[in-house]
Amino acid sequence: MALILLRRPYGWEPMDLLIQIIFGLLAALIIGAAMMVVTVRNVIHAALWLIASFFAVAALYLTLEAEFIAIVQVLVYVGAISILILFAIMLTRSSEGERLLTKHWWAAALISLGLFGAVLLPTLIGHTWNIPLPTGPVDAPETLSGVEDIGRGFVNEFVIHFEVAGILLTVALIGAIVIAFEERSRRRRVLTLSEEHILRQRQQATAERVSAVADAAD
Amino acid sequence: MQDVVNQVINTSFGWGWPSWAIALIGYLIVAALLFGIAPFQMLFLTLYERRAIARMQDRIGPNRVGPEGMFQPLADGVKIFTKEDIVPTAADQWVHFIAPCVVVAPTMFMFAVLPWGPGMVPVDMNLGLLFFFAISSVSAVGLMMAGWASSNKFALVGAMRAVAQMVSYEIPAVLSLLAIVLVTGSLSIVELINYQGGLFISTRDVASVPDWGLGWFIFSPVGFLAFIAFFIAALAEGERTPFDIPEADSEIVAGYMTEYSGMKFGLFYLAQYVLNFLLCAITSIIFFGGWQGPGVGWLYAQAITPVNPQGGWVFNVLAGVLGVFYFLTKTYGFFFVMVWIRGAYARLRIDQLMDFGWKFLIPLTLVNIFSAAIWVGLTKWGAADGLAFVEGWSPLVRWAAAFGVTLALNLGAYLFLARIFAQSQDERARQDDDVLEQLTNVA
C-alpha cells in the first residue's frame, strides 16, 4: 500500500518530506540491524537481526520503485535464505561462552573502516547534495521497465546468463545434497538403543570376519 | 474507496482537501476495515469449523452460547483475553514477545492484494500473486522464532517441522500457480479474475463464448491439476490436517505454541485461521474465478467505473454485493473442504509428508507447467510465434485441441506418477520391514 502511496506523482513538497523520513528510517534500520548482526553475541539473535536487515532492504527497494526485486528479496532472502541460516545454526549449536570474534578482529575493523573512510568520506564531505530535478513534466510518471521487460530480457539478451544461473542453481542443489548427505542406514529411521547395540555388534562381527579373511589370504 | 472519500469530502462538504490527503484517508479506511474484519471473521471461522467437524462426527457442536452458538467465539475470545500471559524464565524474552507479531503481521499484509468484488481491491498490484506468496513465507520466520525462544524441545521440534513443511510446500504451490500465470500472462490478481469470464471456456481463449462469469480455470485440465496440487500445498502451508504435524498434539503437545498462553497464543491462533481463510480465498480466486459468476460482469459493466463514467451507482452496489457474495460463498466452501479433509484423513508422518511434496507434487506441477505451455501455444500463438499449422483453425477447434492434449498429458502424468509414488512407498515400507526383521532375527 505504501508503495502505491509513494508512487503517486503528486508533485507536492510534504510528499517528498515523507519519502525522506521513510528513507531515513529504513537506512537507520538497515545499518543498525547490520551492526547488530556482526556484534551481537548470540548467533540466533544475529540471524534475526539479519532478517530485519533483509526486510529493510526490501523496503528500500520499494522506495526505489523496484517492486519485483523487493518481492523477490522477501521471497528468497527472508523466506528461504534466513530460514536456511536458522536451520544451520540450530543443527550446529556451538557451546556458549566462546569468544565472539577472531583474535585479529581489530584488523578486520581497521580494513572496513579504512575502506569506508578512504573511499567514501571524501565523497561525502566534498559532494554537493542538491541534485538537479529531472527534466520533463513533474506529474508524468517515468516509464520504468517492469517485470514483463525483465522476463523478456531473460529469454532474449540475457538468455546465456539465465541459463548459467539455472545451471548454477542445479549444481548448488546437487552439491548441497551431496555435501550434507548422511549415510542412508543411519538416516532411514531412528533406531532404538537395543537396535543400535545389535547393529554395532553385527558391524563388529563383520569387521572381524573380514580381517580374518584378510589374514587367511595373507 | 478514494473516489468515495473524494466525493464525500470535496464534493459534498466542499472542503477541497489535497489529493494526497484524500488518498491517505482512503487507504486508512480500507486498512481499518480489513484489520477489523480479519480477526472478527476468524472468530466465526472457528465456530464454522467446529460445527462442521461436529456434523461429520455425528455430533452437533457448540450451540449453547447465543442462537446456534453464534456467540461462542466471542466467549472464547473473552476467555483468551483474560488469561494470564506466562513467559518461561528460560525463554528468550524479547524473541518470545515478538514472535507472535511476526507471525500475525504477514497474514494481515496479505489482505492488501485480495480482491473482494469487482473493483473492490485494496491495492491492484501488478505483482499481486507474487506479493501474496512472498509475504506468506515470512511467517515461517516467526514460527522459528517462537519455537526457538520458548526453550522447549517440543516447541523447537514443532517449529522445525512447521518451517520445513512451509518451505517445502511453497515450491509446489508456486509451481502450480506458475502454470496459471503462463496462461494468463499476468501476475496481477485482478487480471487473473478478469481472465475467468466466459462459460466453461474463458472468453480470452475463445472470444465468441458468452460471458456468464463461469470460464474458471478449474474447467481446463491445466487448471484442474494445478488446483489439486495447489490445494494440497495450501493445506500444508496452513498446517491443516493431514499436514498438521507441526502441532501434532499427541506427539509434541502444541508444537511451537506450547509455551504460549493468553493473547499471544490467541495471536497464533488468529494467524492460523486468517491464513487458512486467505488460502481458501486465493484458491477460489485463482481457480474458481473469485467474484466471477453469473450476472456480476453485466452489472459491473453498467456501473460507474473509470471505463464507464456514465453508469448508475446502483449497479456499483449490486455488482459489489453479488460479487462479494460469490467470492465468500466459494471461500467458505473451500474452508468446508478443508474441514472435510480434516474429518476424513489421519495425520501424515514427517517423512511421508516430505516424500509426497518432493516426489509427487513437484514433478506433477512441473508436468503441468509443460501442459500450460502447450495450452498457450495452441490457443494463443500463431505463425509469428512459429506455430504455423494452427493458423487456419477456428478458436473453438484450437481450444478443443489444447483441451484434449493437455488432458491426456496431465491424466497420464498423474496416473504414472501416482503409480510410481505408490510403488516407491511400498518399497520403502518393505525395506523398513526388512531392516526390522533382520534386527529381530539377530536378536
Added chain:
Amino acid sequence: MTTETQHGSVIVMDRRRGKLRAGQGLLQGLRVVWDHWAGSFRKNDNFSKIHGTFTVEYPEERLPMPQAYRNMPVLLFDDESGHELCTGCYQCQRICPPQVIHITQAKDPVTGKMVPAATEFIIEYDACMSCGFCAEVCPFDSIKMDHVYELSTANRASLTMRKAQLNRSISYYTGIAPGLWAEVQAGAMKKLQGSIKRRPDVIGLAASLTEKIKARRLELAAAAAAAPAAAAVSAPAAPAAPAAKLTPEEKAAKLAAMKAANANKGAAPAPAEAPVALSPADAKAAKLAAIKAANANKGAAPAPAEAPVALSPADAKAAKLAAIKAANAAKQAEAAPVSVETAVATAPLDAKAARLAAIKAANAAKLAAEQGNNE
C-alpha cells in the same frame, strides 16, 4: 477395492497394496465423511444405524434411565398405609463402605421396647459412592437406588439427607423401576404387614405424610374410644383435632411441661422426655386427665410416672395446677430405674374424649408400673 475372505472365524481384508491406487482410497474416505455429514441433520434414534446425530441435548432432552440405573439410595414407604418399609435393622449401616448411613431405632413409648421402624435415618449423600450395597443387602427391600442425578449444590451440608428427605413412595419406585419392584413386591409387602402389626401408634409412618399421620391418630383414638364404649354407649364420633398452634396457650403448656420435668428431676434420674403437647379445647379436660394420671400413679407402686400429658389449657392456672399435681404424684412415687416414655395423648375437644385419654394414660402408667414391679 477391498475383498474379504473368511478363514474360520478370522476375516482377512485384502486391500490390494501395490496396485494402481491413484487416490481412489482418499476419495472413498471423503465419501464416508460426506455421508456422515449429510446424514447428521436428522436425528438417530436407532442405535443400530451409523448415520444421524445421536446427541441428546441434555438440559432440554433426557434419556429414559434404565431400570437398574443406580445413583443414590432412598427409603420406600407404602402408599396405602403410609408405613415405611424400613425396620431399622442396621444391615445397610453395617455394609456401607464409606459409612455414611446412620440409623436410630424406634422404641415403643410405653414399653420402651424396640419397634421395627427407624425414627431417624441419615445418609450423607456427599460421601456416598453409589455402590448400591445398601439396596442389595436390605432384607425388607426398603432401600432402593434412585434415578435422580442432578444433585449438584453449592451447599455441601444440604447433602446430608434425613429421613424426611429420603422417603419415596412405592408408587414412585414402581414408576422408575417397575420390573425390579415386581420381583420383590410380594415378599416386601408381606414383611411390611408383619412390621406394621408390631408398630404402635404412628411409629413408622412416613414423616412427610401429615395427612396419613392425622388419620392414623384419629384411627387410634377411635380404637381407644371404642374399647370402653363397648359396654356403655357407643362412642361419639371423634372430631378432628385442630393443628397445633403457637399460641399463648402453648407457652403455658410448655411452662407446665418444664415444671413437670423439674419435678421429675428432683424425684428420679429417669430421663424425661418432653411430652407431646396437643391443644385441647378446654382446660378442664386437661386438668381431669392430669388428676387421673396422678391418681393412677399414686395407686401404682414405685413406678415413676412421668409428667402425664401436659395439654395446653386455656388459662395458665389450670396448667400450673395440673403440673403441680403431676409433680406431687411423681414425688410420691419412689425412684426407679425404669424409664417410661410419655404417652402421647390425642386432643379431644370435649370432656368425654379427654376423659378417655386420661383413662388411657392411666392405663399406660399402670402398665408401666407393673412392668417396673416385674423387673
Added chain:
Amino acid sequence: MTRAIPLEAVLVVAAALFCIGLFGALSRRNLVGVLMGIELMLNSVNINLVAFWRYLEPRFITGPTFAIFIITVAAAEAAVGLAMIIAIYRTWNTVNIDNVDSLKG
C-alpha cells in the same frame, strides 16, 4: 521518488552495509556468522545495482536483471555454504573458524 532521495544517499547506505558485512565476514569466529556477513555484502551490491538502474537508466533492465542473478547466486552460495558448515560440524564437531585448521600443516 528520485527527487526526494539523492542517489548518493542510497549509495552511502549500500557502502556502509558493505563495510559492516566485510567486518562481519572477517572477524566473526562462527562460520555461520561469516556467511551472514557475506550475505550482507551481497545485499549491499544489490542495493547499488538497483539504485543505479533507478537513477541512471530506468528504461533498461540490466540493473534488476543482475540483481536477480546476484540473488540467485546468493541463494546457491547460502545453500552450499550451509551444507559445508553442517559437514564441517559433523567432522570436527565445531563451527569455529579457529578450530577448523587441519590443512595448516
